[in-house]
Amino acid sequence: xxxxxxxxxxxxxxxxxxxxxxxxxxxxxxxxxxxxxxxxxxxxxxxxxxxxxxxxxxxxxxxxxxxxxxxxxxxxxxxxxxxxxxxxxxxxxxxxxxxxxxxxxxxxxxxxxxxxxxxxxxxxxxxxxxxxxxxxxxxxxxxxxxxxxxxxxxxxxxxxxxxxxxxxxxxxxxxxxxxxxxxxxxxxxxxxxxxxxxxxxxxxxxxxxxxxxxxxxxxxxxxxxxxxxxxxxxxxxxxxxxxxxxxxxxxxxxxxxxxxxxxxxxxxxxxxxxxxxxxxxxxxxxxxxxxxxxxxxxxxxxxxxxxxxxxxxxxxxxxxxxxxxxxxxxxxxxxxxxxxxxxxxxxxxxxxxxxxxxxxxxxxx
Numbered sequence: 001x002x003x004x005x006x007x008x009x010x011x012x013x014x015x016x017x018x019x020x021x022x023x024x025x026x027x028x029x030x031x032x033x034x035x036x037x038x039x040x041x042x043x044x045x046x047x048x049x050x051x052x053x054x055x056x057x058x059x060x061x062x063x064x065x066x067x068x069x070x071x072x073x074x075x076x077x078x079x080x081x082x083x084x085x086x087x088x089x090x091x092x093x094x095x096x097x098x099x100x101x102x103x104x105x106x107x108x109x110x111x112x113x114x115x116x117x118x119x120x121x122x123x124x125x126x127x128x129x130x131x132x133x134x135x136x137x138x139x140x141x142x143x144x145x146x147x148x149x150x151x152x153x154x155x156x157x158x159x160x161x162x163x164x165x166x167x168x169x170x171x172x173x174x175x176x177x178x179x180x181x182x183x184x185x186x187x188x189x190x191x192x193x194x195x196x197x198x199x200x201x202x203x204x205x206x207x208x209x210x211x212x213x214x215x216x217x218x219x220x221x222x223x224x225x226x227x228x229x230x231x232x233x234x235x236x237x238x239x240x241x242x243x244x245x246x247x248x249x250x251x252x253x254x255x256x257x258x259x260x261x262x263x264x265x266x267x268x269x270x271x272x273x274x275x276x277x278x279x280x281x282x283x284x285x286x287x288x289x290x291x292x293x294x295x296x297x298x299x300x301x302x303x304x305x306x307x308x309x310x311x312x313x314x315x316x317x318x319x320x321x322x323x324x325x326x327x328x329x330x331x332x333x334x335x336x337x338x339x340x341x342x343x344x345x346x347x348x349x350x351x352x353x354x355x356x357x358x359x360x361x362x363x364x365x
Contacts, residue, residue: 075307123217138296
């Protein structure tokens with residue numbers, strides 16, 4: 001399956017890389033092949049023309065663009081406990097300070113559709129690659145039967161290792177073979193941008209779980225270009241720093257060159273934090289192996305607890321400018337909502353959502 005996928009990606013067929021909505025890759029491929037397969041495994045239904053009927057031929061066609069901004073939102077308290085049970089009236093969305101009516105709203109507990117994007121370089125004495133493989137396996141263990149997961153790795157190149165599947169064993173089996181890293185380079189900017197580009201037309205909730213050091217050595221794209229692409233995506237990105245353990249060792253042992261190493265890691269951590277912040281995700285930098293199961297459980301819980309909101313922006317100007325989005329949780333009186341924790345104490349709510357989007361540019365075609 002992978003060779004065909006790579007050829008399709010080279011040809012620019014984005015729908016072959018990733019699923020539509022929460023369906024598998026097979027769904028997209030089946031649509032291209034006349035519906036020869038579907039995610040439920042049921043035979044396709046074909047409605048033939050009636051006797052004497054012929055299919056009409058369109059002489060003219062018109063494309064109408066309906067701009068719709070989609071938001072995946074998580075509401076949690078300061079301790080990280082997630083709040084569910086909210087409804088459409090509990091959310092207020094504004095764009096550049098202007099309130100926007102919410103047109104679409106769905107509640108949490110939806111299947112997960114995610115790309116596991118792992119650094120597989122020889123940097124960090126191979127520790128980065130080993131951490132990415134082990135921790136990726138922990139995330140896979142959190143998946144349920146209806147979830148979809150794909151595995152993509154990168155060093156100086158980005159590779160689709162396992163296509164979208166609901167078979168967890170396919171992912172864990174491949175991860176168990178990822179012992180020795182490939183090249184020393186870790187082109188995280190290129191890898192993240194390529195994966196986001198291939199998810200551009202995917203509908204529904206979608207996410208990337210990025211396990212990397214955040215250190216970029218040889219990317220064709222700059223950090224600013226990567227930030228620009230991340231700011232414009234509707235994919236939620238969760239980042240885990242696989243090099244934090246090595247940094248912790250350097251700091252504790254005061255290894256030679258530690259000062260330079262620390263600055264490199266600190267910059268990388270800031271980049272990883274920004275990838276997550278801009279998309280409404282979260283960043284983690286575990287220093288101990290024992291933190292990993294809890295982190296992966298938290299990510300899976302967040303992904304299942306996302307509210308999906310959508311609105312048609314009141315500003316229809318096609319100026320190509322960046323529009324800032326703000327999502328708030330409000331009570332019945334329209335004021336910021338106040339929630340109580342398990343002990344009955346008022347707690348501050350934190351809303352995780354993408355920070356904005358870039359408006360289209362040019363006349364409607």
